[in-house]
Amino acid sequence: MVKHVKIILIGLCLATNTHAQVWKDSVEVFREKYKKAFLEEANSPLKVDDLQYLQFYEPDSLYQVEGRFSKISDGTIFKIPTSNGKFKEYVKYGEVSFAINGKTLKLNIYRSLALMQIPKYRDYLFVPIKDQTSGKETYGAGRYLDASLKDIKEGKIQLDFNKLYNPYCAFSEGYSCPIPPKENHLPIRIEAGEKLFLKEKGNNH
Numbered sequence: 001m002v003k004h005v006k007i008i009l010i011g012l013c014l015a016t017n018t019h020a021q022v023w024k025d026s027v028e029v030f031r032e033k034y035k036k037a038f039l040e041e042a043n044s045p046l047k048v049d050d051l052q053y054l055q056f057y058e059p060d061s062l063y064q065v066e067g068r069f070s071k072i073s074d075g076t077i078f079k080i081p082t083s084n085g086k087f088k089e090y091v092k093y094g095e096v097s098f099a100i101n102g103k104t105l106k107l108n109i110y111r112s113l114a115l116m117q118i119p120k121y122r123d124y125l126f127v128p129i130k131d132q133t134s135g136k137e138t139y140g141a142g143r144y145l146d147a148s149l150k151d152i153k154e155g156k157i158q159l160d161f162n163k164l165y166n167p168y169c170a171f172s173e174g175y176s177c178p179i180p181p182k183e184n185h186l187p188i189r190i191e192a193g194e195k196l197f198l199k200e201k202g203n204n205h
Helices: 002-040 048-053
Strands: 064-071 077-081 087-100 103-112 124-129 143-148 156-160
Touching: 002 048, 087 156, 143 156
Parallel strands: none
Antiparallel strands: 064 087, 064 156, 077 087, 087 103, 103 124, 124 143
């Protein structure tokens, strides 16, 4: 009986380790795609030589969370200010409640009115945030997290802050980047995702 229990425990440990490695690999794959996209986008602020200045926190499963999703269905247009003083129109699609280190937190999730008209991005969800690392280890104006309508299952959604990334404005001037609303300012440090760009801003071309 004892031997049987040991075998089960070993099997559970191996399964847990395998899952953790698969998740960590998925974060690395995301980051490689993120870097590659800079070289494929026509209006990209970065060139191949600039990619060496990108830096990220080490993947940490603490910042992969499952939250309770509450849909907001009134369709009210929410105008988010951007870095160049203009506004971009979004719909507040819902709220997600979750916990990190025992602290209960909440974020708004948005849908872009412009992207909703493009079939490829119809399911796209936008989660802009600021946290206690903003302006210190991470870009001062905040960072972004992407999600999809398909990620919402049975009233829950997974958010992986290891996939937080910087807006184009973190790399160069001349872009119009949505500024995270006050409702999406988190009172904790999110030590995950992309850090400050190491090269002097505005000298990337």
